[in-house]
Amino acid sequence: MLKFCMRIFSLFALGASVLFFIFNSAFAGTPTKVGFVYLTTPGDHGWTYAHELGKQMVEKRFGNDVKISVVENVPEGPDATRVIRELAKQGNEIIFTTSFGYMEPTLKVAKEFPNVKFEHITGYKRSKNVATGNIRFYEGRYIQGVVAGLMTKTNKIGYIAAYPIAEVIMGINSFAQGLRSVNKDASISVIWANTWYDPVKEADAAKVHIAEGADILAQHTDSPAMLQIAEKKGVLGFGQSTDMSAFAPKAQLFASINNWGPYYIRKIEELKSGKWNTGDGPNHWAGNDWGGLKAEMLLISKFQNMPDSVAKKAQEALDGLKSGKINIFAGPLVDNTGKEIIPAGKSLDDGALFRMNYYLKGVNGKVPG
Amino acid sequence: MDALMLTIIATSIPLLLAATGELITEKSGVLNLGVEGMMLSGAVGALGAVLWLGNPYFGIIAGGLCGVLMASIFSIFTINFMTNQVATGLGLTIFATGLTGLAGAPLVGKTVPSLPKIEIFLLSDIPFVGEILFKQDFIAYLSVAIIIFITYFLKYSKSGIVLRAVGDDHQSAHSVGYPVKKIRWYATCFGGMCAGIGGAYIPLVLTPHWSEGMTAGRGWIALALVVFASWIPWRIIVGALIFGGITIAQLVGQARGWPIPSQILSMMPYLATIVALTMISGRISKSNSVVPASLGKPFFDTQ
Numbered sequence: 001m002l003k004f005c006m007r008i009f010s011l012f013a014l015g016a017s018v019l020f021f022i023f024n025s026a027f028a029g030t031p032t033k034v035g036f037v038y039l040t041t042p043g044d045h046g047w048t049y050a051h052e053l054g055k056q057m058v059e060k061r062f063g064n065d066v067k068i069s070v071v072e073n074v075p076e077g078p079d080a081t082r083v084i085r086e087l088a089k090q091g092n093e094i095i096f097t098t099s100f101g102y103m104e105p106t107l108k109v110a111k112e113f114p115n116v117k118f119e120h121i122t123g124y125k126r127s128k129n130v131a132t133g134n135i136r137f138y139e140g141r142y143i144q145g146v147v148a149g150l151m152t153k154t155n156k157i158g159y160i161a162a163y164p165i166a167e168v169i170m171g172i173n174s175f176a177q178g179l180r181s182v183n184k185d186a187s188i189s190v191i192w193a194n195t196w197y198d199p200v201k202e203a204d205a206a207k208v209h210i211a212e213g214a215d216i217l218a219q220h221t222d223s224p225a226m227l228q229i230a231e232k233k234g235v236l237g238f239g240q241s242t243d244m245s246a247f248a249p250k251a252q253l254f255a256s257i258n259n260w261g262p263y264y265i266r267k268i269e270e271l272k273s274g275k276w277n278t279g280d281g282p283n284h285w286a287g288n289d290w291g292g293l294k295a296e297m298l299l300i301s302k303f304q305n306m307p308d309s310v311a312k313k314a315q316e317a318l319d320g321l322k323s324g325k326i327n328i329f330a331g332p333l334v335d336n337t338g339k340e341i342i343p344a345g346k347s348l349d350d351g352a353l354f355r356m357n358y359y360l361k362g363v364n365g366k367v368p369g
Numbered sequence: 370m371d372a373l374m375l376t377i378i379a380t381s382i383p384l385l386l387a388a389t390g391e392l393i394t395e396k397s398g399v400l401n402l403g404v405e406g407m408m409l410s411g412a413v414g415a416l417g418a419v420l421w422l423g424n425p426y427f428g429i430i431a432g433g434l435c436g437v438l439m440a441s442i443f444s445i446f447t448i449n450f451m452t453n454q455v456a457t458g459l460g461l462t463i464f465a466t467g468l469t470g471l472a473g474a475p476l477v478g479k480t481v482p483s484l485p486k487i488e489i490f491l492l493s494d495i496p497f498v499g500e501i502l503f504k505q506d507f508i509a510y511l512s513v514a515i516i517i518f519i520t521y522f523l524k525y526s527k528s529g530i531v532l533r534a535v536g537d538d539h540q541s542a543h544s545v546g547y548p549v550k551k552i553r554w555y556a557t558c559f560g561g562m563c564a565g566i567g568g569a570y571i572p573l574v575l576t577p578h579w580s581e582g583m584t585a586g587r588g589w590i591a592l593a594l595v596v597f598a599s600w601i602p603w604r605i606i607v608g609a610l611i612f613g614g615i616t617i618a619q620l621v622g623q624a625r626g627w628p629i630p631s632q633i634l635s636m637m638p639y640l641a642t643i644v645a646l647t648m649i650s651g652r653i654s655k656s657n658s659v660v661p662a663s664l665g666k667p668f669f670d671t672q
Binding site for chain 1: 371372376379380383472473474477478479482483534571575576577578579580581582583584585586587616617620621623624626630632
């Protein structure tokens with residue numbers, strides 16, 4: 001009898017402990033609801049794909065502690081407002097809006113949902129519950145400039161750019177600074193595609209650059225089309241946003257890779273521990289988080305298709321930028337018409353970078369508009 | 370210089386093919402606004418086929434078939450169920466954009482060998498001209514052959530004249546015993562095939578990869594080209610080359626630093642299209658014969 005009672009008791013205990021475990025894991029912490037808004041789909045193999053990789057890192061890090069909703073293909077404008085509002089209504093606690101054009105929609109919805117945290121990517125306007133995050137993409141372009149300057153034979157660099165906004169212009173100027181640090185004779189000519197994404201047009205622009213004598217190509221557009229043309233025509237170039245060496249194994253010198261994952265993870269952790277904040281106040285131009293190579297928000301893929309001596313110089317530039325030894329926009333800076341931007345001893349601050357509307361020395365032509 | 374000419378031709382070919390197909394479709398009285406969607410499905414089908422079968426020529430066939438498949442969907446709705454052609458065409462493009470995104474997801478990040486150039490014996494050695502005209506890929510030759518064929522077809526063959534009759538007055542054509550619906554089916558599917566091959570040209574030759582929505586609006590330009598050409602086949606060649614030429618010229622202008630704002634240059638091809646459209650519509654009002662008279666009207670054979 002006693003034995004029987006013991007058995008019942010142990011069964012009971014076992015059942016209770018199982019139940020306890022189930023409940024415990026279910027209610028230990030209710031998962032944090034996280035929303036993402038994508039401009040295109042991860043299928044672009046560029047900008048949005050990089051965000052997708054970041055999202056996957058979040059999933060891996062938090063597992064069941066987060067519940068992620070993603071909305072793809074959201075046009076910038078009124079549609080974005082609707083999508084962001086819907087995500088907020090569904091109870092997402094933090095919403096990442098991953099394109100510059102979501103700036104106003106994000107702010108608008110943030111006002112309606114003061115308890116939801118918003119993270120606008122690449123913007124500069126913030127409010128009580130809107131923080132901004134961005135990557136110092138231009139740092140990678142400095143290294144591109146160094147490599148281009150050492151690798152070019154024709155001294156002509158072809159650059160394909162999307163829209164003449166500060167973000168893109170500072171990239172071109174940073175490239176020029178890198179270029180001129182090793183090669184004073186080379187110059188950059190820029191073709192504005194006036195689109196982020198049109199593979200055929202990007203390919204056409206690459207062909208035109210090559211026909212005009214460029215032997216190194218760089219891009220600030222989203223598709224791998226430029227590198228494919230470079231591969232076909234036997235010239236060299238740089239990948240954008242993600243490692244594109246699969247498309248151009250013989251042409252890609254290296255790619256600057258956008259690494260959003262650590263940023264997302266940190267912000268979600270801050271939210272969970274109640275430490276989430278919007279940083280240093282509205283005058284801090286680039287927002288509270290503008291990380292580059294040092295913060296490892298920008299990564300550099302393997303240096304390839306270049307002699308060891310060039311790779312060594314590239315590595316030096318990379319190390320210099322990480323340690324802060326190289327200051328890309330340190331004076332004296334002169335624009336390409338000869339006008340002084342700042343004298344020796346000073347350097348451009350973040351605000352000045354976001355006001356750039358001129359080309360530095362080493363770039364041909366002038367900024368449209 | 371010939372490198373630029375080659376670029377102009379290459380960028381024109383998808384437009385040329387898609388517009389030629391649409392011309393035949395419209396000549397039969399069907400307005401298919403789904404060209405963009407058919408091009409996209411041709412592109413994804415072509416790339417998938419090459420990855421699967423390894424030979425770029427299968428890509429052409431697959432591209433054409435995918436275009437036909439899309440055109441068939443359109444035909445079922447507009448010709449058999451007599452739905453509104455404009456709405457169905459727009460729907461087809463939206464549907465195909467989503468479908469190709471889904472079907473193309475596994476293809477992202479993969480690349481394929483592009484279509485080889487075919488040199489025509491001796492002719493390709495002619496300086497300048499040889500390089501441009503006789504050292505092209507198969508689709509380029511095919512597109513010229515199709516233009517020549519449909520010029521002959523529409524003007525001199527009996528079937529071509531019947532096709533035009535169906536497009537101009539489907540009731541009369543029906544009353545003398547021509548199978549209006551069947552002819553429209555064929556014409557729409559031909560249009561789908563051409564658009565599919567035109568779309569296939571993008572991943573097979575121009576940029577050998579798949580990314581969503583990679584035709585980036587070329588289907589709509591093709592539609593405008595048909596009107597620009599006032600439904601006359603050879604004018605499509607001219608129109609496509611002008612469009613390609615201006616597109617490339619604005620890129621060259623930027624690379625060389627011409628002092629014209631790039632936005633204005635970017636706008637030029639579209640401006641040229643609108644100017645041409647205006648000029649043509651002025652002429653149409655004088656002689657009413659250019660536009661197929663039954664264009665866009667559904668045909669009810671019970672009447």
